[in-house]
Amino acid sequence: MTDRIRYGGDHNPEQWPEEVWDADHRLFTRAGIDTLTVGVFSWSLTQPAEDTCDFTVLDRVLDRAAAEGRRVCLATGTAAVPPWLAKRYPEVNRTDFEGRRHRYGQRHNFCPSSPAYRRLSTALAGRLAERYADHPALLAWHIGNEYGGACYCDLCAAAFRGWLRERHGTLDALNDAWCTTFWSHRYTDWDEIEPPSALTEHWRGPDHTAFQGTTLDYRRFMTDALLGCFVAEKEAVRAHDPDTPVTTNFMGMYRPLDYHRWAPHLDFASWDSYPPLDAPPTWPALAHDLMRGLKDGAPFWLMEQTPSTTACRDVNPLRRPGELRLATFQAVAHGADAALYFQLRASRGACEKYHGAVVGHAGRDDTRVFREVAALGEELAALGDATLGARTPARTALLFDWDSWWALEMSDGPSRLVRYQDVVHAYYRAARASGADVDVVPVTADLTPYDVVLAPVLHLVKGDLAARLEAVAERGGTVLTTFLSGRADEHDRAFLTDVPGPLAPLTGVRVDEWDARPPEFVQPVPELSAGARLVFEIVLPRGAEPVATYGADFYAGSPAVTRNRFGAGEGWYVATALDQDGVDEVVRRVLARHDLTGPYAGHRTVETATRTAPDGTRLLFLLNHGREPARLTAHTTATDLLTGKRVEAGAPFTLDPLGVVILSPQ
Ligand code: GLA
Ligand code: ZN
Numbered sequence: 001m002t003d004r005i006r007y008g009g010d011h012n013p014e015q016w017p018e019e020v021w022d023a024d025h026r027l028f029t030r031a032g033i034d035t036l037t038v039g040v041f042s043w044s045l046t047q048p049a050e051d052t053c054d055f056t057v058l059d060r061v062l063d064r065a066a067a068e069g070r071r072v073c074l075a076t077g078t079a080a081v082p083p084w085l086a087k088r089y090p091e092v093n094r095t096d097f098e099g100r101r102h103r104y105g106q107r108h109n110f111c112p113s114s115p116a117y118r119r120l121s122t123a124l125a126g127r128l129a130e131r132y133a134d135h136p137a138l139l140a141w142h143i144g145n146e147y148g149g150a151c152y153c154d155l156c157a158a159a160f161r162g163w164l165r166e167r168h169g170t171l172d173a174l175n176d177a178w179c180t181t182f183w184s185h186r187y188t189d190w191d192e193i194e195p196p197s198a199l200t201e202h203w204r205g206p207d208h209t210a211f212q213g214t215t216l217d218y219r220r221f222m223t224d225a226l227l228g229c230f231v232a233e234k235e236a237v238r239a240h241d242p243d244t245p246v247t248t249n250f251m252g253m254y255r256p257l258d259y260h261r262w263a264p265h266l267d268f269a270s271w272d273s274y275p276p277l278d279a280p281p282t283w284p285a286l287a288h289d290l291m292r293g294l295k296d297g298a299p300f301w302l303m304e305q306t307p308s309t310t311a312c313r314d315v316n317p318l319r320r321p322g323e324l325r326l327a328t329f330q331a332v333a334h335g336a337d338a339a340l341y342f343q344l345r346a347s348r349g350a351c352e353k354y355h356g357a358v359v360g361h362a363g364r365d366d367t368r369v370f371r372e373v374a375a376l377g378e379e380l381a382a383l384g385d386a387t388l389g390a391r392t393p394a395r396t397a398l399l400f401d402w403d404s405w406w407a408l409e410m411s412d413g414p415s416r417l418v419r420y421q422d423v424v425h426a427y428y429r430a431a432r433a434s435g436a437d438v439d440v441v442p443v444t445a446d447l448t449p450y451d452v453v454l455a456p457v458l459h460l461v462k463g464d465l466a467a468r469l470e471a472v473a474e475r476g477g478t479v480l481t482t483f484l485s486g487r488a489d490e491h492d493r494a495f496l497t498d499v500p501g502p503l504a505p506l507t508g509v510r511v512d513e514w515d516a517r518p519p520e521f522v523q524p525v526p527e528l529s530a531g532a533r534l535v536f537e538i539v540l541p542r543g544a545e546p547v548a549t550y551g552a553d554f555y556a557g558s559p560a561v562t563r564n565r566f567g568a569g570e571g572w573y574v575a576t577a578l579d580q581d582g583v584d585e586v587v588r589r590v591l592a593r594h595d596l597t598g599p600y601a602g603h604r605t606v607e608t609a610t611r612t613a614p615d616g617t618r619l620l621f622l623l624n625h626g627r628e629p630a631r632l633t634a635h636t637t638a639t640d641l642l643t644g645k646r647v648e649a650g651a652p653f654t655l656d657p658l659g660v661v662i663l664s665p666q
Contacts, residue, residue, distance in 0.1 A: 003385040005332060006139075007377050008035035008070070009341030009358065010304065013061050014045050015348065020363075021061075024345060025068045027365055031358060032377020036065055037303070037340060039128075040075040040145050041107065044082035047124055055131055062137045071139035073303075073340075076128055076233050078121040079145035080107035089116035095153035097206060099199040108148060112225040113155040118232055126236035133241035141246040142303075143233045146272065147226045148256055150218075152197045156225065161190045163221045177491040178213035185211065207410045212492040219406050223258045231265055249303040250294075252287030253421055255409075258402035260442040263294035272304035272342065273331065277317060281330065281607060281625045282429040288334035289392075289428075289440040290400055297391055297439060302331040304342035308356030308369045316354075321368065322658035325376050326623060329660040333609035333621035337388055339380065341373070379642060386641050387619065387662070390611035394437040395596055397450040398428055401443045404459040407492045408484060411459070415516040415534050418484060418577065420457055426580055427456045427480070430587035435598015437610050451477045451594040454587070456574075458485040458503075460492065466502035473506055474567030478590050481507060482574040483514070483537045499537070506571035508543030508564030515555070523576065524551030525560050530582030532560060537575035544573065547586070561586055599635035606630050606655060620663040622655055630655040638663035 008028070013021045028036075038061055039046070047053050065072050086092055086104035092114045093102045102109065110117045125143065132138050168174040171187055180186045187193055194200045196215045202208055209215040234246050245267035250259055252271050263269065271291045275284040291300045307324055309316045319327070328339045346357035358373045359365075365374070405420040431438050431454065439450070443465050447453055453472050458481055466486075469479045486500030495501035499511035514537040517523070522531040527548035538555045544564035549557050560578075564571040570593070574586060591597050598608050605626025611619045619641070624630045631654055634647040641662040647653045655661060 003388055004034075005336070005380045005383065005387065006035040006071070006301070006338035006340070007380050008033040008344065009037060010040060010343040011036035011038055011061075012041070012343070012345070012347065014042060014057050016345070018060075020345070021064060023363055024359070025064065027359055027363075027370070028070065028344070029068070030365055031370065031374040032381050033344070033358075034070050035073060035139065035338065035340060036070055036344070037073045037142060038062070038065070038075065039077045040142065041080050042075070042077035043080060043124065046077060046128070047082065049084055050088065050120070053127060062132060062135050066135065066137035070137065072135075072137040073140045073142045074128065074132060074138055075142040076121070076125040076144065076237070078124060078143070078233060081110050081117065085116070085120060089114065091115075091153070091155060092117045094149070094151040095156070097150070097152060097197050097202070099152060099197060101153065108146065110229075111151040111153050111155060112222070112229050113151065113153070113159040118229065121229065122232045122236040125233040126239060129237040129240035133244065138244055140268075141234075141237050141241070141244055143230050143237070143246060143248045146249055146251055147230060148251065148254060150222045150256060152195045156222075157193075157195050159225060160195055160218060160221050161193055163224065164193065164217065165190060167217070177493070178211055179493060180211070183210060208412070209410050212407060212410055215410055216403065216406055216492055219256065220258065220261070222256070223261050226257065227262050227265065230262070234265065247301065247303075250291060252284075253290060255402075255405060259294055260402065260444075266295070268298065268300060269294040270301035270303040270338075273302060273327070274304075274306065274310055277313065277315070280429065281623075282432050283425060284327065285330060285334055285432060285607070286425055286428045286440065288331055288336070289398075289438055292335035292392065293400070293440045293442070293445070297335070299335050299337035299389060301338035301340065302328070302336040303338075303340050305331075305339075306356040307341050307358050307373050309354075311352050311355035319356075321372065324372055325379075326625065326658045326660060328376060329621065329662075330607070330623055332387055333607075333611065333623060335390075335392060335611075383641060383662075386613065386664070387611060390613045390619065392437050392439065393610055393612050393618070394439040395450055395594065396431055396436045396438045396452040396454065396591065397445065397447060398424065398431070398438050398440045399443050399453065399455045399458060400424060400440050401458065401460065403462065403490065404457060407488060408457055408459040413516075414484075414514050417519055417534050418457070423457045423482065423577065426578075426583045427454045427587060429580065430584045431591065432607065433584055433601070434588045434591045434596070435601035435608050436591050436596045447472050452590055452596060453477065453479045455479060455481040455485065457482055460488050460490055461486050461502045462490040466506070469503070470506050470566065473569035473571050476568035478570045478572065478593060479506060480572040480574065480587070480590055483535050483576055500573070503571075504542070506564065506566055507562065507573040508541065508566070508571060509559075509562055509573050509575075510540045510542050511537045511575070512540065513538045515553070523553070523560075525549070525576075525578065525582055526551045528561070528578065528582040528585050530585065531579045532576035532582065533579070534577045536560075539573065539575045544571075547572075548582075550576075600632060603630060603632065606632065617664055622661045622663065624655040624657060624659045627657045629657055630659075636663070636665055638665045
């Protein structure tokens with residue numbers, strides 16, 4: 001088989017008699033499916049009792065896949081513990097935020113600190129690797145599934161204390177980091193420390209904590225505790241299989257886990273895309289770019305998406321004709337080297353029986369969904385290896401920081417209504433609307449490749465970040481940051497300087513006060529013909545020049561947006577939550593300074609994305625998210641890799657509703 005974008009999805013033949021497997025493989029061939037994710041929820045099948053392992057079904061599944069010329073992404077199956085395990089080792093059941101010890105049920109249901117879980121999950125992973133390391137169907141390892149959630153049991157409390165000792169060294173350091181003299185919390189023994197939960201520091205849920213430092217550390221600890229489960233299984237796999245790449249499926253912008261802490265431990269990133277119902281196309285695009293940023297821009301796998309509909313929401317609309325194809329090429333445009341579905345065949349019972357599938361309960365291949373899946377399979381096969389291993393040559397970076405996300409949203413004051421993802425998305429969307437390719441990177445990333453660094457709501461400034469941002473401006477680049485940035489250190493302790501703390505020299509502003517208003521209040525920003533909402537920082541320029549000002553209230557006429565010359569570059573400060581139009585305008589000006597606006601910028605529905613193939617070919621994806629044809633003028637002479645049609649520089653061409661072209665200059 002020639003190299004191509006891997007195509008397939010979750011395959012659960014263990015739920016079916018073998019005649020259904022025959023039908024499956026016939027249908028997979030018809031749909032161009034070459035990759036099967038196998039065994040995600042197979043623990044009770046492969047290990048029906050503690051001392052019994054039975055791989056006969058899995059053997060047949062893998063052998064059959066190999067015989068059919070398909071490859072397998074093999075799961076270790078440890079995301080849902082079997083009932084016998086929970087019964088025998090009740091410690092494995094999680095204790096929730098309210099302090100309730102759960103009994104057996106559901107999935108993603110294990111305590112990450114449970115020794116029994118660790119021992120049994122790694123043993124199983126090891127056995128699977130021992131058995132299948134050399135299997136011809138094996139393509140990749142899929143450890144666990146969608147790690148997430150949190151546990152608050154006594155084992156986790158003990159593990160948290162151990163983690164804190166490692167991190168802080170002494171109780172004095174911890175007391176200092178957490179500001180425990182506030183409300184008489186000075187700890188004198190590690191054992192006095194409790195996980196922050198509804199029973200301890202929290203009220204009104206996970207975002208209302210008396211001690212942000214404690215809750216921040218617990219989120220970091222839980223990220224690491226779950227990561228520990230992944231790493232232990234990976235090591236068990238590696239003991240038998242030194243080479244096959246290992247991944248686990250992430251969930252994009254998933255708040256509970258800081259994926260940047262996980263990224264170094266994965267051989268490649270993969271994720272499951274189920275965008276919120278009313279999300280604009282830049283929402284999944286941002287998540288794709290975040291996932292691509294996990295491994296320094298290397299391609300990732302789209303491990304799951306629905307071919308038609310989800311089941312878990314109150315209302316589960318269909319993907320309209322053409323939407324699946326567009327979403328899939330959007331993933332490829334942002335760096336996916338594989339496009340897999342959840343699921344290939346709909347399960348007969350349980351809570352996902354109405355979840356969309358390539359093959360429904362009737363097993364037909366003449367449904368609209370199957371036809372679209374098969375047509376896409378054909379197109380991907382025809383595209384071959386043209387996009388594989390390609391890179392995004394972005395000169396714009398957007399900083400994404402889980403610590404800032406957590407700290408911002410658990411902050412009391414100035415406004416609970418400022419949501420991290422919303423602000424970050426607004427800046428991302430603006431850059432994309434201007435046609436800029438964007439790398440979404442951690443705050444520790446090397447910033448030297450970038451001309452523009454967007455750092456919205458960078459609430460915490462850690463390590464040498466301020467100096468590295470200054471270096472971007474120093475050499476001629478532009479850094480943009482916003483309200484509620486530069487407020488606190490890595491422990492969420494306020495900087496004992498003017499706001500925005502370490503970002504003050506770069507931005508040339510000082511903020512002494514900030515106003516917050518209900519969402520219906522709109523503060524006019526006349527220079528941008530835009531409005532602003534939620535939070536209004538009152539900026540005293542200290543070197544910066546105003547770009548736009550507030551139009552109302554006692555701070556009318558004072559700057560809402562500023563620009564500061566810094567070295568050969570600039571530091572911009574946006575002191576309020578501008579409406580999207582305002583953000584668009586500010587970001588467009590910043591990008592224009594570096595000539596980073598794209599040739600189709602400003603088209604309302606057309607998204608562009610550049611990919612540089614390993615041979616240096618620069619591909620331009622054009623994706624029309626609109627339901628009307630998009631009439632464009634070709635910026636260059638090129639061939640569409642999907643249709644083989646040529647466009648001539650300067651000549652008009654039309655992009656179909658929901659249409660895609662991949663322009664290759666030739
Ligand atoms: C997740 C899981 C799958 C399935 C789908 C349904 O992504 O990994 O097992 O539950 O959701 O959307
Ligand atoms: Zn626990």
